Amino acid sequence: MAEFEEVAQKSKLHPKPEGLTLQYGTAGFRTNAKHLDHIMFRMGLLATLRSKKTKSTIGVMVTASHNPEEDNGVKLIDPMGEMVAATWEEYATQLANAEQDHLLAALKDIIEKEDISMSEAASVYIGRDTRPSSAALSQAVLDGVSSLGGKTHDYGLVSTPQLHYMVCCCNTKGRYGSATLEGYYQKLSQAFLQLTHNVPNRTDDQKRLLLDGANGIGALKMKELEPFIRSELQVVLSNDGSSGKLNHLCGADYVKVQQKAPQGVSMGVGERCCSFDGDADRIVYYYTDSKNCFHLLDGDKIATLISTFLKELLTQAGLNLQVAVVQTAYANGSSTRYLEDVMKVAVCCTKTGVKHLHHAAQEYDIGVYFEANGHGTVLFSKAAQKQIVELVKDSNVNDERKHAAKLLENTVNLINQTVGDAISDMLVIEAVLAIRGMSVQDWDEIYTDLPNRQLKVTVSDRRVINTTDAERRAVTPEGLQDAIDSLVKKYKNARSFVRPSGTEDVVRVYAEADTQEGADRLAHEVSLAVHRLAGGVGDEPKPL
Ligand code: G16
Numbered sequence: 001m002a003e004f005e006e007v008a009q010k011s012k013l014h015p016k017p018e019g020l021t022l023q024y025g026t027a028g029f030r031t032n033a034k035h036l037d038h039i040m041f042r043m044g045l046l047a048t049l050r051s052k053k054t055k056s057t058i059g060v061m062v063t064a065s066h067n068p069e070e071d072n073g074v075k076l077i078d079p080m081g082e083m084v085a086a087t088w089e090e091y092a093t094q095l096a097n098a099e100q101d102h103l104l105a106a107l108k109d110i111i112e113k114e115d116i117s118m119s120e121a122a123s124v125y126i127g128r129d130t131r132p133s134s135a136a137l138s139q140a141v142l143d144g145v146s147s148l149g150g151k152t153h154d155y156g157l158v159s160t161p162q163l164h165y166m167v168c169c170c171n172t173k174g175r176y177g178s179a180t181l182e183g184y185y186q187k188l189s190q191a192f193l194q195l196t197h198n199v200p201n202r203t204d205d206q207k208r209l210l211l212d213g214a215n216g217i218g219a220l221k222m223k224e225l226e227p228f229i230r231s232e233l234q235v236v237l238s239n240d241g242s243s244g245k246l247n248h249l250c251g252a253d254y255v256k257v258q259q260k261a262p263q264g265v266s267m268g269v270g271e272r273c274c275s276f277d278g279d280a281d282r283i284v285y286y287y288t289d290s291k292n293c294f295h296l297l298d299g300d301k302i303a304t305l306i307s308t309f310l311k312e313l314l315t316q317a318g319l320n321l322q323v324a325v326v327q328t329a330y331a332n333g334s335s336t337r338y339l340e341d342v343m344k345v346a347v348c349c350t351k352t353g354v355k356h357l358h359h360a361a362q363e364y365d366i367g368v369y370f371e372a373n374g375h376g377t378v379l380f381s382k383a384a385q386k387q388i389v390e391l392v393k394d395s396n397v398n399d400e401r402k403h404a405a406k407l408l409e410n411t412v413n414l415i416n417q418t419v420g421d422a423i424s425d426m427l428v429i430e431a432v433l434a435i436r437g438m439s440v441q442d443w444d445e446i447y448t449d450l451p452n453r454q455l456k457v458t459v460s461d462r463r464v465i466n467t468t469d470a471e472r473r474a475v476t477p478e479g480l481q482d483a484i485d486s487l488v489k490k491y492k493n494a495r496s497f498v499r500p501s502g503t504e505d506v507v508r509v510y511a512e513a514d515t516q517e518g519a520d521r522l523a524h525e526v527s528l529a530v531h532r533l534a535g536g537v538g539d540e541p542k543p544l
Helices: 002-011 037-054 086-097 100-113 134-147 160-171 181-196 217-229 252-258 299-317 333-342 354-361 382-393 399-414 422-436 440-444 480-488 516-533
Strands: 029-032 057-062 071-077 123-128 151-157 208-212 234-238 273-276 283-288 294-297 323-328 346-350 366-370 376-380 452-457 466-468 473-476 495-500 507-512
Touching (some): 002 100, 037 057, 037 086, 057 160, 071 134, 071 160, 086 100, 123 160, 181 399, 217 273, 252 273, 252 283, 283 422, 283 440, 299 323, 299 376, 299 440, 354 376, 376 382, 376 422, 382 399, 399 422, 452 516, 466 495, 473 480, 480 495, 507 516
Parallel strands (some): 123 151, 323 346
Antiparallel strands (some): 029 071, 366 376, 466 473, 495 507
């Protein structure tokens, strides 16, 4: 067919290595960058079809987020800024794995199944992180889109959540904001300044925040945002990419998994610090105390801080809206207990991956979702937003209610509701701490985490592990869950689970117990069980 002539020609410039198969994982395709050129071209094709189908702009972000610098990947963004629909993940895998000679057939198959009118216009927004491979890979995406006659807007270097925001702004015709970086900075900074500028007696120390930029895109974007917010927040940036390597010994994933401070940040005792990940969609906070003990405030603590704040404001505003928190199996047991027993909020647990949490959070008036790794945001239903805006405008309510409604309105504007956004989350946290007059230590003391440990085990094929119950139980290989159950019984307040990663070629092991020693030992014993029963590669895992 003539309309596919250009695809046929251009795909030869982005050939698929024969026999290479890749799966759409937790957040898109992700592997060593050298295997991804054909994937990017094909995701350009798929995004164009998705755009024609939805009659909307679609986003394609070239990034491998927390993975090492030599990896890369791609995340597809649907019209409202959310992750691409699950059925299209399957098409992505089919298209990615079609051998060169079958590419056109795979493409036509999707067009037929989805009944796509090829005469429809298409528009695709493209962004990329700072990896050395990202520029060439985003060019492959552009080639894919143009070969199907789609229009592109290349935003170049942007954080993942910034691209999600742009897509949403475009498809809501500007109602969500203006689809430019300037528009993003204006929207967030105005809401942040509104929230903080009337807070009395804030010292310079309270306005100071140390930020580890993971040597990635988040550092660049913070430099751009800084002039907009400088009067209320002084960000001291480290790991800004000028010398260090992306995510190497720094960044949110390193800090969370290793439970220690990143290199390259000089932290004073008690100083408030935070880390972004490689594409700035995750954030974790931390500090060291006077005994040099490291304290991590992860996604669970962030969810608790924000949901407590929102609940208090709703009470003050006299609004009857339900707040729920969505977590995954990695959520610390103490956080779940605190939210359910003390805060009395509904808590639900989903599989790992923001797409799952996002979906679950949409079921509530206000859905706060955070993975323990610091990836998350808050969703406000349309009805909830309407009630808040109407209360702000209502001249018959008292000052206290009006003030609370105004704070809620600005909080809604400060939150990037399309996806977890480290910059937006950071500003929300800073605003909440300022308004509530809380130090990072006060925040940390809301509840005490159960000691925990995360490990990785390499196996020959991680797909042998299948899980159920929001990934909390393994159904295969046979005997693995029984082994985990009997190991867990040996420890007090203990819990453990294993699951195949969807971003790295490893099996992840999580354990918690009443002591750090217990959590470490349990995690090691479960790792040994995985190695023995799930086809471990190389030497057995060593004790910590
Ligand atoms: C991605 C996903 C997250 C997920 C993380 C790890 O994060 O967006 O939802 O928690 O991968 O997933 P897995 O354990 O399956 O490897 P990011 O920040 O790397 O894009």
